Amino acid sequence: MGVIIALVVSFGALIIGFLGEGGHVGALISWTPALIVFGGTIGSSMLAFPVSDLKKIGRIMKSGLLYEQADLNQLVAYFYELSVKSKKDGLLSLESEVALNPDADPFLKKGIQSLVDGESHESISDSLGNEIDRIEERHKIGAAIFNSAGGTAPTMGIVGTVLGLVHVLEGLAEADMSSLGKSIASAFLATLYGLASANLIFLPMGNRLKINNQKELLEKELILEGILLLEKRVSPKTIQEKLMGFLNGDEKDEKNGSNTTVAKEVVSAT
Numbered sequence: 001m002g003v004i005i006a007l008v009v010s011f012g013a014l015i016i017g018f019l020g021e022g023g024h025v026g027a028l029i030s031w032t033p034a035l036i037v038f039g040g041t042i043g044s045s046m047l048a049f050p051v052s053d054l055k056k057i058g059r060i061m062k063s064g065l066l067y068e069q070a071d072l073n074q075l076v077a078y079f080y081e082l083s084v085k086s087k088k089d090g091l092l093s094l095e096s097e098v099a100l101n102p103d104a105d106p107f108l109k110k111g112i113q114s115l116v117d118g119e120s121h122e123s124i125s126d127s128l129g130n131e132i133d134r135i136e137e138r139h140k141i142g143a144a145i146f147n148s149a150g151g152t153a154p155t156m157g158i159v160g161t162v163l164g165l166v167h168v169l170e171g172l173a174e175a176d177m178s179s180l181g182k183s184i185a186s187a188f189l190a191t192l193y194g195l196a197s198a199n200l201i202f203l204p205m206g207n208r209l210k211i212n213n214q215k216e217l218l219e220k221e222l223i224l225e226g227i228l229l230l231e232k233r234v235s236p237k238t239i240q241e242k243l244m245g246f247l248n249g250d251e252k253d254e255k256n257g258s259n260t261t262v263a264k265e266v267v268s269a270t
Helices: 002-020 030-050 056-064 074-091 091-099 106-117 121-170 177-231 235-244 249-258
Strands: none
Touching: 002 177, 030 121, 030 177, 056 121, 056 177, 074 091, 074 177, 074 235, 091 106, 091 177, 106 121, 106 177, 121 177, 121 249
């Protein structure tokens, strides 16, 4: 919803402002400058990045638009409960946490299953650490694609405008003033498309992916630390104190100001 509101506000401001100056929406629509700008941007991206990376663009956009970080306070509380349970009944008792949560976060589910299977500290650290590296690489590639498009689109807009002006000047001797103004306006639409798409879509999307990358990595690192502490059979209180180090000041204040509740829904897919 936030993304939809942002797009409506940004593009709505441009269109309403244009209409306020006496323009009409039809003057902003032309397929030829759109073809030059977006076709050129897509072609540039295909040259800059492997097709295998570009095929993931749908999943990358979904990650950028829909990702929501889990409540880290609840995640700390959840590991506290797991620690109490494992201290009382052993690590094998955690198998129910995997079996009874079919929609669990795959990363957390994998970590708990590793504990149940009796994998070593080094094995768990390497396996989950490698997965964190893959998540980070995926976000970096996605952000790079959108940042590249954000840099290319304005340039393609200028190219489109130059091409349009070349066409206008070529027929200047035979053109009348009414058609001349329309042709020049159409040529400048390419610059508008390039600048608007770069600054309202591509660059913000790239920045959003960077921010989501930081949030997701923090969440996964907290889970990894929690899993490793469970494997070491550290006391519940120590686990809670160590994992609190992943929370920022506001989250810590929120936790200190409320009763700690155990919310198993935190394992839902993020």
